[in-house]
Amino acid sequence: MTERIREFLRHRRDDGPCLVVDLDVVRENYVAFARALPDTRVFYAVKANPAPEVLSLLASLGSCFDAASVPEIEMVLAAGAAPDRISFGNTIKKERDVARAFALGVRLFAVDSKAEVEKISRAAPGARVFCRFLYDCAGAEWPLSRKFGCDPAMAVDVLEHALRLGLEPYGVSFHVGSQQRNVRSWDRALKSAGQIFRACSERGIQLSMVNLGGGFPTRYLKKVAAVESYGRAIFRALCKHFGNAIPETIIEPGRGMVGNAGVIEAEVVLVSTKSEKDELRWVYLDIGKFGGLAETMDEAIRYPIRTPRDGDRTTGCVLAGPTCDSADVMYEKSPYPLPVSLEIGDKLLIEGTGAYTSTYSAVAFNGFAPLRTYHI
Numbered sequence: 001m002t003e004r005i006r007e008f009l010r011h012r013r014d015d016g017p018c019l020v021v022d023l024d025v026v027r028e029n030y031v032a033f034a035r036a037l038p039d040t041r042v043f044y045a046v047k048a049n050p051a052p053e054v055l056s057l058l059a060s061l062g063s064c065f066d067a068a069s070v071p072e073i074e075m076v077l078a079a080g081a082a083p084d085r086i087s088f089g090n091t092i093k094k095e096r097d098v099a100r101a102f103a104l105g106v107r108l109f110a111v112d113s114k115a116e117v118e119k120i121s122r123a124a125p126g127a128r129v130f131c132r133f134l135y136d137c138a139g140a141e142w143p144l145s146r147k148f149g150c151d152p153a154m155a156v157d158v159l160e161h162a163l164r165l166g167l168e169p170y171g172v173s174f175h176v177g178s179q180q181r182n183v184r185s186w187d188r189a190l191k192s193a194g195q196i197f198r199a200c201s202e203r204g205i206q207l208s209m210v211n212l213g214g215g216f217p218t219r220y221l222k223k224v225a226a227v228e229s230y231g232r233a234i235f236r237a238l239c240k241h242f243g244n245a246i247p248e249t250i251i252e253p254g255r256g257m258v259g260n261a262g263v264i265e266a267e268v269v270l271v272s273t274k275s276e277k278d279e280l281r282w283v284y285l286d287i288g289k290f291g292g293l294a295e296t297m298d299e300a301i302r303y304p305i306r307t308p309r310d311g312d313r314t315t316g317c318v319l320a321g322p323t324c325d326s327a328d329v330m331y332e333k334s335p336y337p338l339p340v341s342l343e344i345g346d347k348l349l350i351e352g353t354g355a356y357t358s359t360y361s362a363v364a365f366n367g368f369a370p371l372r373t374y375h376i
């Protein structure tokens with residue numbers, strides 16, 4: 001919560017939940033990443049918050065971008081970044097989208113299979129490709145599935161296939177899992193990356209780049225280490241697994257770049273219980289899983305919530321959204337402590353909501369408008 005956001009909300013006139021993002025915080029985060037990993041290029045993961053204001057700020061600061069679709073690429077270009085600052089980082093692309101990206105000037109593509117390499121060799125001849133390998137995301141609060149990446153041994157074959165088809169096998173990538181609270185997670189992944197580099201070298205392929213992915217956390221309820229600690233741990237791991245032949249590196253922070261820059265203001269619509277004897281309070285807000293808080297799925301991400309009655313005695317409450325879908329319950333397995341004095345109409349502040357909220361919001365489920373956003 002920043003003074004600028006507080007001031008903005010004090011003068012806000014419109015109704016309904018809204019997200020306010022302080023661009024000064026995004027700027028500070030970018031500078032912190034650039035300082036913590038001085039030899040690493042930053043490719044902001046656009047999906048975390050694709051607002052034009054965020055993209056043009058980062059473009060002006062010199063950031064590069066990790067885009068996952070043609071519309072994301074177009075948004076980055078519209079924000080003023082040249083196409084040589086864009087990576088098409090999705091391993092699942094239609095061939096005609098690869099062609100469109102290539103026509104727009106993009107020359108760096110992610111792959112994790114031979115079939116994807118073949119699409120790129122046809123639609124983006126001569127482009128650079130990096131192969132994503134699988135990595136288990138132990139320690140991440142928002143772990144990633146086996147959807148992306150291939151076995152490290154297969155990555156070598158995929159990169160060799162790329163060379164054979166006239167592409168430039170450029171490097172490897174991995175993702176340690178989002179909201180990764182263990183700074184040492186990159187170590188084991190970099191061990192695999194080093195092995196892939198050596199196996200490729202034995203086949204006459206000289207890779208240049210390791211894409212260290214995202215995963216840098218934002219502060220929710222639990223403490224997280226500063227980005228400097230992540231930078232130091234990553235540098236140590238690079239030295240350990242690559243010796244004095246440290247490759248070019250890039251990072252793709254999403255959550256860590258914008259998460260702490262945003263606050264959602266929401267309103268209490270109802271406080272009730274399920275029977276006269278039942279003590280468990282249900283607190284219903286005007287925002288839920290379909291209004292932008294999709295990351296409360298499985299109660300994975302627990303946002304800090306401020307109320308106007310902080311300091312009063314609290315009790316664990318079920319926290320739910322306003323829609324008529326019974327899945328629209330955010331915290332129930334672990335009830336959320338809220339003041340017993342909380343009343344209908346109270347305004348709550350949900351902190352750390354700058355990432356993975358605005359575009360997760362449904363367009364009109366149950367007639368509720370998509371999340372209103374302000375970037376100040």
Ligand SMILES: *Cc1c(COP(=O)(O)O)cnc(C)c1O
Pocket residue numbers: 045047048066089090175177178179213214215216252253254255256
């Ligand atoms: C989503 C994504 C990121 C960003 O991850 P965070 O955990 O938000 O930093 C980075 N790289 C790729 C390929 C992604 O899909």
